[in-house]
Amino acid sequence: MHVNTFTQPPPGTQQLGNGATHPCCDGLQVAGKVTDAGGQQYLRLPDIFSTFPYDWVSWADWESKIKTMITARVNATSTTNIAGYEIWNEPDANWTTSTKNDPNAGSYLDMWTRTYRDIRAIDTLTPIIGPGASSYSHDFMLSFMTNAKNTNTLPSVAVWHELGDFSYQDVQAHVADFRSIEDSLGLPHIPISINEYASPGQVDQPSIGVHYMAAFERAGIHDAERAYWYEAGTMDGLLYNDLPTASYWAYKWYGDQSGNVVQTVPQSYLDGVASYDASRKQVNVVFGGDSGSNTVKVNGLSGLGSQVSVQLSSTNTTGRTTNQTAPNLLSTTTYSVVDGSITVPVSNMDAVAAYQLLITPTTGATTYQQTYEAENATVVNASRLSSSTASNGGYVGRIDGSGDARTDSFVDFLVDVPTARSYTMTVKYANATGANATQxxxxxxxxxxxxxxxxxxxxxxxxxxxxxxxxxxxxGYNVIRLAKGSPNFAGGTGYAELDSIHLQ
Structure with missing residues (x-):
């Protein structure tokens, strides 16, 4: 599914969420599986408590827990995918409730500052993220960021939740407001994580997932995680008995997008996300949210020839406890490209379902993706950068870290190949050091x-x-790592930037 980031419980978690009878999913214990899937993790530190809202005891108890959790992460020298510590979850809604039995707990902002410093006394390297608000509030975020600036405890990633019905409609406005707060405080723009989204009544509707995908892409969200409303071990409803649900296919289509994300213009309730992969000559449109008869117009197709093949598929409308073994193939049709565009009618749409248009030349697409852009891979302790001379306009640089699992720099490519065999992999790169570099x-x-x-x-x-x-x-799927530093690797020499890999 080409996962990005998970929010997981911390080492030693005692959390018994959503009817669980024993704690599960300690971030350090699942780190290997998450890495194998190409993912990173945030550790939600207050999930060390067994209940939610959390049962805070005292500062002595909390700081003892912090020391144990952070030390465990520092000692996990083979774990490379901890992208940040989340100090508290939904403090705007539950800090007062969680601390009602401790008159000395203090305010949430005081807790943030003190805990941030406690963490940094043990681990100076792993990012700290927050505040993890239950919903976006200008006043709360302004107060939080002002305190963080004044106390030198700024988060590396800003976090809040979008959990209301139709909250996807508010994402862009909330991001714009947060950017204005950063500007007013003279702060650089930091990545934004919506690490819980969708209401319990809507999270299992495939089209709602598509609405959020579209909103997050337009707003430039760094990562977003489906809310944990129901059972553990289900990818928050994407799997049931370890098999796909209807929503799974919407996310798989989205994860399969390659090349560049391209602009989509919503019409009424109909919205979507789309990509164009020039190396494969493939356009992938994932859409939904309206009922009845609709049309999807796709522009910019001149590079695919005078005619294109369009495969239209759909998900079911079932929820988290019903499996869907495969998407529904509705049609495969040839369209003539007129002035670079086609218009595809889609009849009998269901507003709950998600749909996919897969557009390729009539001469046929490549049987598998061969070119993988570095900037679209999992990039750890390095930077995605832009260049007109790079393929697809982007590359990864500042791949400089080695010697510590928290700062090792590498790029993980999740690739999908049709057969087991030896492949020639061509790596495109830049090395301006004047001498050989190694990874x-x-x-x-x-x-x-x-x-x-x-x-x-x-x-x-x-x-x-x-x-x-x-x-x-x-x-099938393989993870290929190119690293300046990584566990079980002595470290590269010199410096090199990565553009892409090509498999043949």
Missing amino acids: GLAYNGGGFSTVTYPPTTAGWGNPTGSVDVTVQLRA
């Missing part, structure tokens, strides 16, 4: 080999170099 190469958790990048002459940000290596991949 480690590993796949599917295996041992590392070394990739050598001879110097390039066009300067940083201009990935004109390429090297070929051989990788032995299994059929």
Whole structure:
């Protein structure tokens, strides 16, 4: 599914959420599986408590818990995917309730400041995220960010929740307001995580997921996590008995998008997200939210030829406790491209279902994705950057960290290949050091080999170099890591920027 980020309980969790009879899903215990899926994790520290709202005891108890949790993470030297510590969950709604039995607990802002400093006394490297508000409030966020600035306890990622019915309608306005708060305080813009979204009545509707995808893409959200309303171990309703539900297919279509996300313009209740992959000559449109007969107009198709093949599929409208083994293939139709556009009629739409248009040349698309852009991969302790000379307009630079699992720099490519065999992997890169640079190469958790990048002459940000290596991949999904630093790797030499990999 090409996952991005999870919010997980901390080491030693005692949380018994949603009817669970024993704690589960400690972030350090599941780290390997999450890494294998290409994901990062936030550790929600107050989930060390057994109940929600949390049963705060005292500062001595809390600081003892903090010391234990943070020390456990620091000692987990093979874990590379902890993207941040979340100090508290929904403090605007439950801090007073959680601390009602401790008159010395103080205010939430005092707790944030003190706990932030407690964490930094043990771990100076792992990001800290917050505030994790239950909903967006200008006054609350302004107060929080002002205190964080004044106490030098700024979060690395801003976090709040969008949990109301139709809250996707408010995402862009909330992001704009938060950016104005940052500007008013003279602060740089930081990534935003909506680490709980969708109401309990809507979270299992495939089209609602599509509405959120569209809103998050337009607003530039860094990551977003479906709310944990129901049973653990189900990807928050995307799986039932370890098999897909209807909503799963909407998220899989979205995860399968490659190349560039392109602009979508919603019409009434109909909305969606779309991508164009120039290397595959494929357009992937995921949409939904309206009923009856509608049309989807797709522009910019001249590069696919005078005719295109359009595959239309749908999800069911069932919820989290009903499996859907595969999408419903509704039609495969050839359309003539007129002035770079086609218009696809979609009849008998259900407002709860999600739909996909997969558009390819009539001559046929490549049988599998061969080019994977570094900027679209899992990028850890490095930076996604833009360049007109990079394929797809982006690349990954500042891949500089090694020697500590919390700062190791690497890029994980989640690739999908049709058969188990040896593949030639071409790595496009830039190396302006004037000398050879090296990185480690590993796949599917295996041992590392070394990739050598001879110097390039066009300067940083201009990935004109390429090297070929051989990788032995299994059929289906594989994780390929290119690393300056990583557990079980001594570390690369020099510096290199990554543009893409190509498998053939």
